[in-house]
Amino acid sequence: MTSVRKMTALTRAGITESLQFRLGTAVTLFANLIYLALVYYLWKAIYASSGTDVVNGMTFYDTMIYLILATAIFNFLEMFIVWDMSRAIQSGEIIMHLLKPMRYRKYIFWSYSGSLVMSFVQTFIPTFLVVAIITRGAIPMGWNLLSFAVSLLLALVVNYNIEMLVAPICLYTESTWGINIVKETIVLLLSGATIPLAFFPEGLRRVVDYLPFRAVYDIPLRVLLKKGGTDTWQGLLPALGLQLVWCIVLSILGNLFWNRAVKRITVNGG
Amino acid sequence: MSEAVVMKNVSKQFKVLNRHEGLKGSIQDLFSRDYKIVQAVNDVSLTVMKGEIIGYLGPNGAGKSTTIKMMTGVLEPTEGEILVNGLVPYKDRTANSENIGVVFGQRSQLWWNLPLIESFKLLRDIYLVEEKDYQDMLELYRSLVDIEPILHKPVRQMSLGQRTLSDILAAFLHNPGIVFLDEPTIGLDVSMKARIRELILGLNEVKKTTVILTTHDMGDVDALCRRIVIIDEGKKIYDNDIDHLKNYFGSYRTLRMRLSDDSWVEKVIDESKTDVMHVIAETQKTSRIKDIRLEEISTEEVIRKIYEGGQGA
Amino acid sequence: MEKSLRQKRGFLFYVSIYKKILLQDLKSKMSFRADFIISTFGMVLTNLSGFVTFMILFHNFPSINGWDYHHMLFLYGFSLIALTPVQCFFDNNWNLRFMVRSGDFIKYCFRPINVFFYFISEVFDVKGLGQFAFGLATFIYAWAHIGIPVTAVTIAEAVLFLITASLFMIALMNFAAATCFWIINSGYVMVIMFRFKDFAKYPASIFNGVFRFIFTFLIPIAFVAYYPSLVFVTPDNVPLLSWLSPLIGALFFWLSYKFWMLGVRKYDFTGS
The missing domain is CATH 3.40.50.300 (P-loop containing nucleotide triphosphate hydrolases)
Structure with a gap:
């Protein structure tokens, strides 16, 4: 009970903090809208040039929804854990965190939860509604929304675990920028956030299927668009199951790595 | 020279947004134009x-x-x-x-x-x-x-x-x-x-x-x-x-006395108003004094007195 | 006396100071080899990822809006080169918001040199050179395949238009970074602006009226590659905006500089 209260306290603090970013919110919304327009026109032109309506099982609207919501999920899920941890390490603040009763990994998750809730409400939901209205019913509205919510939550945990698996590298090198860009590039490309996985050539797609990244963007979006048989239990459960498996595997790996990496602090004394 | x-006559004012407490407060802040003026230098x-x-x-x-x-x-x-x-x-x-x-x-x-x-x-x-x-x-x-x-x-x-x-x-x-x-x-x-x-x-x-x-x-x-x-x-x-x-605080002295229970008591005395011997005599009524030190007031104490008392000079 | 000193700090003065800082910076960077390797790797990877995206796109769609593979590649290479200076020379803009927030920014205000120069000169990003090499190779390959003549004039044009095109992205990032003087989470503004650059490599003709106006005059990413490339891609039919792009670039950069400096003057420096 007390730990739940402790966690919700962090969530509340996070919400308060992100609300104080007044003007910033407006700017972000505006910039996102422009970004959406960019994606829209680019793909409209691409489809217009191709001469057919359906490419690799994706209609223009499917692709639009997929990419725009991928961007929205990107904004929603974006955590700066690598940067935060690197700064905490370089300033020595990390020691203070290690002294806190809540475990550091948990602490980070819950202190991000507030801003996650806020960005979900402030950017994801508006984007989702705008897309749903503009594409005039191209987003199926049914049970898939519920499965999508579940899948999105799992995606959040997978993404957090990827971040937490990468961030402790900061204990070994000061190259925060490098680590972050490598992580981001790999995740964005191989998860389908840049270009839908449906468009990937066969060989590349087979590789991507065995990597955790598609659990962050591709799976939730497929579930939402009822692609790849996810509109039936036989298709949905393995998809969600795969996400769950990645949550567990990455979390275990992250824990092992963190425990190993953190010994460096205690050995070196910061 | x-x-x-x-x-x-230099003054500097800053405009600071009045932030409200808690969750409800920050929702208010999102829309408020409630600024307060802070007079940093007057x-x-x-x-x-x-x-x-x-x-x-x-x-x-x-x-x-x-x-x-x-x-x-x-x-x-x-x-x-x-x-x-x-x-x-x-x-x-x-x-x-x-x-x-x-x-x-x-x-x-x-x-x-x-x-x-x-x-x-x-x-x-x-x-x-x-x-x-x-x-x-x-x-x-x-x-x-x-x-x-x-x-x-x-x-x-x-x-x-x-x-x-x-x-x-x-x-x-x-x-x-x-x-x-x-x-x-x-x-x-x-x-x-x-x-x-x-x-x-x-x-x-x-x-x-x-x-x-x-x-x-x-x-x-x-x-x-x-x-x-x-x-x-x-x-x-x-x-x-x-x-x-x-000089201004020159008449101040710090009187330190060790009492019978070996504790040190410290008193800042303005000599122009109070007589040191008088303080000692007063203290002796309640406790035996084992040791006495009389010190010039330090800059630190002077500054503290000015901070506390406002206008010092 | 002050007058004469200021005259001494002309263009050559700044060039020589920049050279010295750069040299020292490179020397000290050599001592962080691991950092250098990881960052370079990251840079190569982002470029590779961009290229893979490009190839996947053309794997599915043979042409976009009348632009075939080699023309698109030309645009792509052009944008990569034009985006190099912002990466190499203006990378410190990314640190601006942290320095302003912590109050450390104030140190740039105590020297008798231009604050913007002083701040920007502090970081030179070597890894941008990898992107330059990547872009140059693509550019030359596409140039040869399209069959653009190689003359003194076309080469001079290429250099001029590449340099001025790069001013647009630099200016955009200046604007984005300087917002931190007014708003708190300006990090998002920078991230979003930086993401816009991904669209520099597509022909702006895909946008309709309103958005073409926005991407031409408000967030001018169409100038990073599209307009200047038309000089080479469609030499018989070059719009006026393409020829004007060096001028507009210079103006836009100057405006962004003024905006940045305005931020410095207006900021309270209470962060201490």
């Missing part, structure tokens, strides 16, 4: 002569840093006039910075990854210092403090003390008329403090540099300043010689 700094006039070292004191948030930022040309005063070396700092920031040096304690201004000597060379080029003057200055530094161990070390690898030392040396390098030192000894150990004070004193003596020093360390004040200015809540509440300060 002529004036290095002249401030006439009608301060001040003249500093060339070659002086003045201590610019005050409790946290009194407006010391704001004053310094105005004198260095970073902030524009809301009201009043400032002249530094005959220039209006905010209007002519570049020209003004030619003739000033600034050190903000704990905040290095040097190139983080460069060895100190390379930072010096860059500063030499930036300030267009003649090679001969530059070499003379390095020579002077060598005579005042042992710079060899830090000269080839990157700033990022230095201890806080070494960094502060480096920053002070860098601030004097182009032989400016005025150097502003904002809490230069904060967080340093006793011996480093002593070295830094000696260095400042030495540079002031040789180069006749005006030094404006803010500090919370009365050791700095005792070692360096002949004159102190105190501000509180943006207002100047004291401006005079440190000797005058001590």
Whole structure:
């Protein structure tokens, strides 16, 4: 009970903090809208040039929804854990965190939860509604929304675990920028956030299927668009199951790595 | 002697958004235009002569840093006039910075990854210092403090003390008329403090540099300043010689008495009002006194009395 | 006396100071080899990822809006080169918001040199050179395949248009970074602006009226590659905007610089 209260306290603090970013919110919304327009026109032109309506099982609207919501999920899920941890390490603040009763990994998750809730409400939901209205019913509205919510939550945990698996590298090198860009590039490309996985050539797609990244963007979006048989239990459960498996595997790996990496602090004394 | 700094009725106000408490409050803040005016500096006039070292004191948030930022040309005063070396700092920031040096304690201004000597060379080029003057200055530094161990070390690898030392040396390098030192000894150990004070004193003596020093360390004040200015809540509440300060409080003594239970009792006594012997006699009525010490009041206590009592002089 | 000193700090003065800082910076960077390797790897990877995206796109769609593979490649290479200077020379803009927030920014205001120059000169990003090499190779390959003549004039044009095109992205990032003087989470503004650059490599003709106006005049990413490339891609039919792009670039950069400096002057420096 007390730990739940402790966690919700962090969530509340996070919400308060992100609300104080007044003007910033407006700017972000505006910039996102422009970004959406960019994606829209680019793909409209691409489809217009191709001469057919359906490419690799994706209609223009499917692709639009997929990419725009991928961007929205990107904004929603974006955590700066690598940067935060690197700064905490370089300033020595990390020691203070290690002294806190809540475990550091948990602490980070819950202190991000507030801003996650806020960005979900402030950017994801508006984007989702705008897309749903503009594409005039191209987003199926049914049970898939519920499965999508579940899948999105799992995606959040997978993404957090990827971040937490990468961030402790900061204990070994000061190259925060490098680590972050490598992580981001790999995740964005191989998860389908840049270009839908449906468009990937066969060989590349087979590789991507065995990597955790598609659990962050591709799976939730497929579930939402009822692609790849996810509109039936036989298709949905393995998809969600795969996400769950990645949550567990990455979390275990992250824990092992963190425990190993953190010994460096205690050995070196910061 | 002529004036290095002249401030006439200077005020500085900041507009700060009124933030509300808690979750509901920050939703209000999202839409509110509720600003409050903070008066950081309030009608301060001040003249500093060339070659002086003045201590610019005050409790946290009194407006010391704001004053310094105005004198260095970073902030524009809301009201009043400032002249530094005959220039209006905010209007002519570049020209003004030619003739000033600034050190903000704990905040290095040097190139983080460069060895100190390379930072010096860059500063030499930036300030267009003649090679001969530059070499003379390095020579002077060598005579005042042992710079060899830090000269080839990157700033990022230095201890806080070494960094502060480096920053002070860098601030004097182009032989400016005025150097502003904002809490230069904060967080340093006793011996480093002593070295830094000696260095400042030495540079002031040789180069006749005006030094404006803010500090919370009365050791700095005792070692360096002949004159102190105190501000509180943006207002100047004291401006005079440190000797005058001590004279003013000269009739104060600290009486320390060891009582029968071996505890020490401390009393600050104004001799012009109360007789020391009288206090001793009074105390003896309740307890036996085993030992007595009578001390001059320290600068620290004087300053504390001024902070607490508002208008001291 | 002040006058004469200021005259001494002319263009050559700044060039020589920049050279010295750069040299020292490179020397010190050599001592962080691991950092250098990881960052370079990251940079190569982002470029590779961009290229893979490009190839996947053309795997599915043979042409976009009348632009075939080699023309698109030309645009792509052009954008990569034009985006190099912002990466190499203006990378410190990314640190601006942290320095302003912590109060450390104030140190740039105490020297008798231009604040913007002083701040920007502090960081030179070596890894941008990898992107330059990547872009140059693509550019030359596409140039040869399209069959653009190699003459002194076309080469001079290429250099001029590449340099001025790069000013647009630099200016955009200046604007984005300087917002931190007014708003708190300006990090998002920078991230979003930086993401816009991904669209520099597509022909702006795909946008309709309103958005073409926005991407031409408000967030001018169409100038990073599209307009200047038309000089080479469709030499018989070059719109006026393409020829004007060097001028507009210079103006836009100057405006962004003024905006940045306005931020410095307006900021309270209360962060201490």
